[in-house]
Amino acid sequence: MEKEPLIVLAGPTAVGKTALSLSLAKAVGGEIISADSMQVYRHMDIGSAKITPSEMDGVPHYLVDVLEPTEEFHVVRFQQMAREAMQEIRSHGHIPILVGGTGFYIQAITRDIDFTENEATPYRQELEALAQEKGSAYLHRLLAEVDPASAENIHENNAKRVIRALEFYHLTGRKISEHNEEQRERSTPYNLAYFVLNDDRERLYARIDRRVDEMLAAGLVDEVASLKAMGCHREMTSMKGLGYKEILAYLDGECTLEEAVAILKRDTRHFAKRQLTWFKREQDAIWLNKKDFAYDEERLQGHMLEILQEKGIVK
Secondary structure: OOOOEEEEEEOOOOOOHHHHHHHHHHHHOEEEEEOOOOOOEOOOOOOOOOOOHHHHOOOOEEOOOOEOOOOOOOHHHHHHHHHHHHHHHHHOOOEEEEEEOOHHHHHHHHOOOOOHHHOOOHHHHHHHHHHHHHOHHHHHHHHHHHOHHHHHHOOOOOHHHHHHHHHHHHHHOOOHHHHHHHHHOOOOOOEEEEEEEEOOHHHHHHHHHHHHHHHHHHOHHHHHHHHHHOOOOOOOHHHHOOOHHHHHHHHOOOOOHHHHHHHHHHHHHHHHHHHHHHHHOOOOEEEEEHHHHOOOHHHHHHHHHHHHHHOOOOO
């Protein structure tokens, strides 16, 4: 049976995926599914660098602005919602284009990962209680002892993934980093074109710093203050995103605004580095280094179209 086509446009934060995805979607008759853990939330526009309806320019987008900040969003829910979106896009006779920087979410679709083993266990509850008592850094140290590779790739503030890795080791005696590597090597069920957009590190970091400054000028502090007034707090999945937890710390009097901004810029640069590390391990990735195309988007898109034609995804 012929495999269904799927285009992925991934890359680190602030690299320029949004603009390229729009021109690509128009060129191939595509519709866009956001693979972003924050743009899915309503009322969280500035800190998530969410595309606006006018910027969409008529290209349908899915998984943008669909959940309240009080709702949980995780890879299993993303996978379910993305599959439904892909089905709808195909019913329109169009090609799904998965766009974002959350590598694990993208892999959940491209490798069709089975998450049925993710049922909660008593041990997970023990770890959650331990996190409340001793903090996420303590759990991260436990993970570093049994699975250094996972500890290196998972930030200590990402308590859910740290707990999942410890739980997996407890239940199976195996490292989740090895399990993830096996999942990564699964063959894809799609006719897949997996593009990764990248830029020189200095330029990327400058774009990140500039984006943070633009977010502040656009009213990021007021946006976070409004969310706080709505009852949103740091234990919510939505408020753990970059831009929200740092400004929340400022609003709670834990640091100055200047300190919060410096931390946000630093942590966003570190996040971009971790994203690139993830994508470098993806065996299907087709790297698009902007410098190689003299920063000419038309040349870049022309190259992508040639690859899509070779794969039979477009004519």
